[in-house]
Amino acid sequence: MKMKPVFKLGVLVNPFAGIGGALALKGSDGAQIRAQALAMGAQQLAPEKMARALSDIAACGLDVQVYTAAGDMGEHSCVQAGLACEVVFTPEAAQTEASDTQAAATALLAYNLDLLVFAGGDGTARNLCDVIGNKVPVLGVPAGCKIHSGVYAVTPGAAARVITLMARGELVSQFDAEVRDIDEDAFRQGKVQARHYGEMRVPHELQYIQAVKMGGREHDELVLDDIAAYVSEMLDDDEERFYVMGSGSTVAAIMDAAGLDNTLLGVDVVHQGQVVASDVTATQLLDITCGKPTRLVITLIGGQGHILGRGNQQLSPAFIRQLGKENMLVVATKAKLQALEGRPLRLDSGDSDLDSLLAGSVQVITGYQDKVLYPAI
Template sequence: MFRIGLIINPLAGLGGSVGLKGSDGLAAEALARGAEPRALQRSALALAELSELKDRFCIYTVAGDMGETVCRDLALPFEVCHQPCEPTTADDTRAAVASLVEQGIDLLLFAGGDGTARDICAVAPESLCVLGIPAGVKIHSGVYGVTPAGTGRLLTRLVRGEPVSLMEADVMDIDEAAFREGRVRARRYGEMLIPGELSYVQAVKVAGKESVELVLTDIADDVIERMEEEDDCYFIMGSGSTVAAVMERLGLENTLLGVDLVYQKQLVASDLDAQGLYEHIRDKNCKLVITLIGGQGHVFGRGNQQLSPAVIRAVGRDNIWLLATKSKLSSLNGRPLRVDTNDPDLDRELGGLMRVITGYHDEVLVRVANPEYEANE
């Protein structure tokens, strides 16, 4: 009987869709802006993968939305081993780790973001194997699955007793206050033991801004030329330094870690949240200009939750302009690009070959494929 410890941070990811770029200390503000909790939904996507193996595992978890609710909804075998306070805090996460470790768990499964990973890393025994369900706004740590379903798929391998190697992965976090001001201050807080299946577990983000300035200029010139051919079109400008190079070339102010809207080379709106962005573009001709996260390969779902499923569907797959230097693509070592939109059907629709603008009149084809779907094909 495989013994799974489960901790869910029910507040994880609240700030993403409303443009707060994090949830640390801002849960109340995020809720006031209309944010909807998503950690339980994403946890359910992961745990649903275990539905055919109920006689082979037991989940030891925390009362309420920190684990019990999802287990009960999915009719999974579970025991409640810890009672949190209300509202839950980081102290509850740390205390829950100790309670679950006392149960002799084989693996600690948790849902959250980098802050949750930090809390667990601070108290978890070095010998404890952990695996994260990505539910936060920013996920720089290497202890998370590439998607919730990908996490679940790896977990089923462990429950079945299949041999899976182990590896140490970094726990990273950034200063959210600086992040909201457009400055990235990343710091390593330690490492934890994870199942070492790289097709299911995301790599740590490649830190720092692209240094190949000439290539970025070439990419920017190509994008601007394309814009000039689309005179009656709105352009959603995503986050990241590659898109920032386009905005700089246009002479427009840019939200490095947010989403802006451009029309006829003029800035229409800055740092939009998911709802505001959708209201701007839902009945308009528009293109989405985005890049991917170096090292990880995520296109959606890592720090750009403003690009909600509704926004992406309104734009359409064929109207996505994906930008990346060839060095950034090479850093993936042959791994496909990933999408984690919080909508499994949309993730599937986004799969397949996608054109990537890598220079002036220079494109390559790169595959978009999440491992949990590939395994069924």
């Protein structure tokens, strides 16, 4: 029997984040500002803030595998918090730069993280956004002079609570949060010029909005309409990608909302708002999507939780590897997830190495612009 997968946590600290704040330097970007701050006796507070965010996780005794960067870029925070960690990146110099943050993030991505928690400010978030995008969920521990971005927890303690929920395998919503940064030179002249630089996926504690007349439970038919409307808009708006539509009634509802014919127990391919192939085989699917930007829309089998290997063998290991986990869109109502009573989603692609690669937190679309993270093994 498969066991619950180990939660893989990436830890990354910008050691110089916020170093100019207490000295009224209006930021910490640039080697000259950091050198000036250090000469004025500035303290590096980001590693300490990360240690506070990690200390609760260590106290809970959760099964977490931690990957980090050497020294003040994460390792020291883990040691201070009492967390064992594996160092996967070492900067060349003690005074790290934005390029070190990005190189460390690149190294961490290779470990199939369930979450990357980082300490820094808007400049750090901006650097990470360039490398990570929406590949993995991230959570910021606020440590910078500027916190205009929406990717941060309100406090290190709040970050710890969210991480603990995720590591326990509880339902945790996620959303695309904005990354913003200001022009520090303009800020020093009294002008606040914040710019949008992108978005990253951010988890937060799941809050259910209960409908009193329904006894606090979601009305599945209405929720299914919301899911269908949300994904069908993707089909209409994203003409570049091919969308592979899996089997099942939830996917069928999406196709119906898009006004497209659907193979209920098969796999169809949609491109530019049209069905370009119906009820495809595994070989046909590979041929159609090879070298093309593609997303997969699948649902789970109610009561069992299988998302691969049950009724959709057309989705071969070769296709899933070609696709990438980040392009798998799992759709289901929260009621369908709750019916699993805490059991994880099941992966049975026929390739155990691939199943291990896909295991961990999976994004599930549960409504209109509403997503949760749910464990899969």
